[in-house]
Amino acid sequence: MDNLERYRDIVPDYEAFKAIQRLPLFGSCRINTLKIQRAKLLERLEEKGIGYRAFGWYPLGLKLDVESPGKMLENLLGYIHIQEELSMVPPMVLDPQPGEMILDLCASPGSKTTQISQMMNNRGLVIANEPSLARVAPLRSNCERLGVLNVAITRYDGRDFPRGPFDRVLVDAPCSSEGRERKGPGTISRSNCTKSLELQKLQIRLLQNAVRLTKPGGVVVYSTCTYAPEENELVVRAVLDEARLEEITIEGLQSCPGITQWSGETLSDDLMRCARYYPHLNDTGGFFVAKLIKN
Amino acid sequence: MSPSSSRIRNVFEPLPASEVAVLWQSRFGIPEEVFSGYQFFRKAKSIWAISDTALPRLSFESLGMRIMNLKDQPWKPTTCALQVFGKHATRNLVHLDENQALHFLEGGTQEIEPDLKSDSSYVEMGYVVVFYRGEVLGCGLYSHGKLVSQIPKERRASSEQPGR
Numbered sequence: 279m280d281n282l283e284r285y286r287d288i289v290p291d292y293e294a295f296k297a298i299q300r301l302p303l304f305g306s307c308r309i310n311t312l313k314i315q316r317a318k319l320l321e322r323l324e325e326k327g328i329g330y331r332a333f334g335w336y337p338l339g340l341k342l343d344v345e346s347p348g349k350m351l352e353n354l355l356g357y358i359h360i361q362e363e364l365s366m367v368p369p370m371v372l373d374p375q376p377g378e379m380i381l382d383l384c385a386s387p388g389s390k391t392t393q394i395s396q397m398m399n400n401r402g403l404v405i406a407n408e409p410s411l412a413r414v415a416p417l418r419s420n421c422e423r424l425g426v427l428n429v430a431i432t433r434y435d436g437r438d439f440p441r442g443p444f445d446r447v448l449v450d451a452p453c454s455s456e457g458r459e460r461k462g463p464g465t466i467s468r469s470n471c472t473k474s475l476e477l478q479k480l481q482i483r484l485l486q487n488a489v490r491l492t493k494p495g496g497v498v499v500y501s502t503c504t505y506a507p508e509e510n511e512l513v514v515r516a517v518l519d520e521a522r523l524e525e526i527t528i529e530g531l532q533s534c535p536g537i538t539q540w541s542g543e544t545l546s547d548d549l550m551r552c553a554r555y556y557p558h559l560n561d562t563g564g565f566f567v568a569k570l571i572k573n
Numbered sequence: 574m575s576p577s578s579s580r581i582r583n584v585f586e587p588l589p590a591s592e593v594a595v596l597w598q599s600r601f602g603i604p605e606e607v608f609s610g611y612q613f614f615r616k617a618k619s620i621w622a623i624s625d626t627a628l629p630r631l632s633f634e635s636l637g638m639r640i641m642n643l644k645d646q647p648w649k650p651t652t653c654a655l656q657v658f659g660k661h662a663t664r665n666l667v668h669l670d671e672n673q674a675l676h677f678l679e680g681g682t683q684e685i686e687p688d689l690k691s692d693s694s695y696v697e698m699g700y701v702v703v704f705y706r707g708e709v710l711g712c713g714l715y716s717h718g719k720l721v722s723q724i725p726k727e728r729r730a731s732s733e734q735p736g737r
Contacts, residue, residue, distance in 0.1 A: 313656070351678065354728050355710070356656065379629070403626045414634055422638055422653040423728060427611065428624035431634040441629060 281466050282456075285505050288537050294558040303460040303563060305347040307358040308366055308389075309338045312396050312425045314357040322352060335530030339366050356423040361389040362461065364555050364565040368450055368501040369393040371526055371569050376401040378445040383436045383488055386413035388420040388429075390450055395426045404429045407439055437483040442491035446498070449488045451481045453502035453509050457564025460557060474508040481513045489517050489572055498570040503563060505556075507540045510566040511549045521570035523551040532559040536568070585614040585621065585636055593620060596641070596648060601702060602663035611637075618644040622654070647699050652711035652724055659702040659709040664695060666702040667713060667720060674705035677713065678730040682721045 282296055289295045309319050316338060323330050328350075329343030341363075344350060352358045369390050374380050376398045385391045385406035394404050406421070406429050408414050414431060421429050434440065436449075454469040454477060455462075481502075488498050498521060502509050514523070514536075526533065536552030538545045552568040593613045594605040611622045614636050623637025640654035650659075659666075667685060669677055676683050696715050700723070703713040712723040722729075 349731060351730060354678065354730055355708075356653075377626075379626075401624055401626075403624060403628070405629070405631065418635055419727060422651070425638075425653065425657050427622060427637050427657070428626070430623060430628065430631075430636050432631050433634050434631075440631070 281469055282505075284471070288507070288540075289505070289556060290534060291558060295556055298558040298561075299459045299466065300463075301460060303362070305342045305344060305360065306333075306363045307340055307342055307347060307353070308361045308393060309340065310356055310359055310392070310396060310424050311338065312400055313355070319352065319357055322357075333363060333366075333530070335528050336366055336370065339363055354423075356425055359389060359392060359420070359424060361393070362458075363560070363562045364457070364503070365389050366393060367528065367531070367555070367565060368448055368499050368567055369397060370528065371501075371567055372446050372448050372497060372499045374398050374402075374404075374446055378402045380404045381439070381442065381444040381447040381488070381491060382406045383439060383447060383449045383484060384408070384451055385431070386410070386417040388417040390448060391417065391429055392420055392424045392426050394448070395421075395428050396424075398428060400425075400427045402428055405432055405444075406430070407432045407434055407436060409433055409435050437480070437487055439487055439491060443493040443496070444491055445493060445496050447488040447492050447496070449481075449484050449498065449500045451477075451484055451500065451502050451509070451513075453477060453481070453504040454506055455503050456505050457503035457555075457557070457566075460563055469504070469506070471506070471508065474504075474506040478508050478513055481509055482516045485513055485517055489520050489570065492572045494572055496572050498572060500568045500570065502566045504566065505554070505564055507537055510554075510568075511536050511538075511540070511545055511552060514552060514568045514570070515546060515549060517570065518546060518548060521572045523548050524569045524571055525551040526553040526567055526569050528553075531555070534559075536566075583617055585616045585633060588613040588615050588620065593622075593641075597650075597658065600647070600700070601650075601659070601661075601665055603658060603661045607658055607661045615643075618642060649700055649723070650712055652728070655702050655712050656709050662702045665697055665699065665715075666704060667696060667715065668704045669710070671705070674710060675730065677703055677705075677710060677720070677722045678724060680722045680724055680726070680729040682719060684718050685715075685720045686718070 330340045333339035386408040391406045533553040535550040555565040594608045597603040620641040642649040714721040
């Protein structure tokens with residue numbers, strides 16, 4: 279956990295933040311409204327005696343009291359999708375509308391892709407891009423299981439994705455995944471500033487291309503599941519000449535503003551409009567989300 | 574097949590919706606209008622369905638959902654396509670009870686006795702839509718009183734079902 283030490287000054291109640299990393303996270307899922315209505319799914323869970331609690335901020339998100347939620351029939355039949363609570367935030371911030379053209383630049387395994395598809399009620403088009411052939415299989419499998427019919431998969435390097443324009447683009451970037459420690463212990467012990475700076479080069483180029491591919495006035499959402507400012511605010515600032523940040527507020531989910539001081543450097547005040555989600559504030563994993571409007 | 578035609582068939586070729594609908598109509602009695610709002614493509618031996626919207630000029634790995642496999646005769650519907658379109662089926666469907674449904678979801682083969690009193694139980698040899706409590710479970714292969722589950726391996730239930 280020493281690798282978290284460098285966040286002592288930016289995370290509120292640092293000791294609680296550090297302590298919660300050892301607590302495993304409850305399984306959670308999203309109700310797939312492409313296949314079942316919420317009331318009907320809840321009825322099924324109750325009939326089977328499966329304990330659940332709906333998220334305060336998102337009625338389609340449930341915490342499940344089950345040992346292997348992935349093996350539930352409801353999951354196999356595509357009525358639910360096993361997905362971490364905060365992973366449902368970026369699509370909500372993206373706010374896709376039925377009929378629009380959306381790009382999910384780093385799509386596999388498709389949790390957010392399929393959530394976007396469901397928000398669009400299977401209308402319009404989502405381009406789910408995933409360069410790795412091995413990672414296309416789970417992406418496709420999730421789309422098929424969930425009854426998704428408005429997603430086309432491409433395999434470009436996200437830095438060179440060739441053409442738009444899109445109404446909205448999601449960049450859920452490859453990252454050091456520190457926010458997943460409660461799901462996969464050991465993640466934090468493998469992360470460090472050098473690795474974050476290495477990832478930053480890729481992340482900046484992905485975000486720059488995403489902005490290029492978006493219509494003027496369109497929305498770009500950049501998200502990671504890590505705390506490292508090198509992979510978050512220091513990536514977002516690279517596009518602030520071409521896009522402006524919009525504040526993110528989700529009722530019922532506590533967030534902290536993006537940071538404006540790091541490593542002795544003062545950053546733009548605009549970066550406060552980014553949202554940082556910490557595990558000890560909502561009993562979740564960790565996430566970073568920025569919403570940009572292209573000039 | 575000549576090399577040139579096989580090369581041509583390795584791209585997504587648009588297919589009129591009516592050509593797809595007629596196959597589903599004749600096997601499962603699904604009305605043609607169920608397939609409006611989608612566009613269809615053929616690539617090699619598969620047919621794909623995606624929302625009816627303009628596609629950008631990109632190189633695609635997949636277009637929507639793979640709904641049919643034409644490799645063998647007769648053509649085979651995918652389980653995921655039956656879960657979307659199968660609820661409109663009026664023939665070649667099978668209703669299972671709870672134990673049968675679980676066996677089916679585990680990927681098993683079982684003897685079934687079609688309920689002769691019900692009109693919709695008329696089942697011909699070949700692929701069928703399998704229902705449990707009014708919901709589509711997926712694709713089965715029926716022949717001579719036997720139902721063979723076609724549920725893809727990764728989507729099968731294990732025999733010890735948590736939270737059944």
